[in-house]
Amino acid sequence: MKKSRFAEQVIELVKLVPRGRVSTYGAIAKYLGANKSSRLVGTILGKAVHDAPAHRIVNRNGLLSGKHAFETPTTMQALLEAEGLTVKEDCVQNFQQVLWDPGIEL
DNA sequence: AACGTGACACAGC
DNA sequence: AGCTGTGCCACGT
Numbered sequence: 018m019k020k021s022r023f024a025e026q027v028i029e030l031v032k033l034v035p036r037g038r039v040s041t042y043g044a045i046a047k048y049l050g051a052n053k054s055s056r057l058v059g060t061i062l063g064k065a066v067h068d069a070p071a072h073r074i075v076n077r078n079g080l081l082s083g084k085h086a087f088e089t090p091t092t093m094q095a096l097l098e099a100e101g102l103t104v105k106e107d108c109v110q111n112f113q114q115v116l117w118d119p120g121i122e123l
Numbered sequence: 124a125a126c127g128t129g130a131c132a133c134a135g136c
Numbered sequence: 137a138g139c140t141g142t143g144c145c146a147c148g149t
Contacts, residue, residue: 023145042131046144052132054144059130061146066130076131083130 023049024061030119031062031069037100038117039073039109048119059083072096079112 026049034040042055051057062071063086072093076082084093084107094104103110 021146043133046132051144053142055131055133056129056143057131057145060128061130063130064147071130074130081130086130 021061023051023054023057024065027058027061028065028069031071031074033119033123034070034073034117037102038115039075039079039097039102039112040117040119041075041077043077044116044118044120045074048123062086073100073117075109075112079109079116081107081109 027045030045030048031040042058043052045058046052046055058074059076059082062069062074063083065071066086071083071086074083081093081097081104084090087093094107097104097109102115109115
């Protein structure tokens with residue numbers, strides 16, 4: 018299956034997110050040089066949820082805004098918790114601590 | 124082939 | 137200090 022350029026970039030970057038860490042749409046979009054396309058990151062990941070660890074991507078507040086893209090709304094949280102993260106009320110606890118910023122770590 | 128909708132984020136009022 | 141509008145690209149109908 019063919020992926021568009023932007024999608025490919027997003028997926029590849031998301032794949033680099035270490036286990037037990039999360040990232041944000043804004044950080045990814047910014048790293049790709051499309052600060053205003055944060056929206057795209059989410060939309061694209063939703064389509065490529067099976068091609069990338071999309072569960073590691075949350076919104077700027079650490080909120081699991083994309084949980085509905087998975088098989089069940091609880092899958093995302095379950096996956097995160099399975100990686101050692103703490104999720105409460107659809108929010109990643111210690112979000113700042115586990116946040117993985119490509120602009121910094123890369 | 125065109126229009127609308129969608130995992131968001133930021134600036135302006 | 138909170139709300140509204142705008143920007144971006146992909147994908148389904």
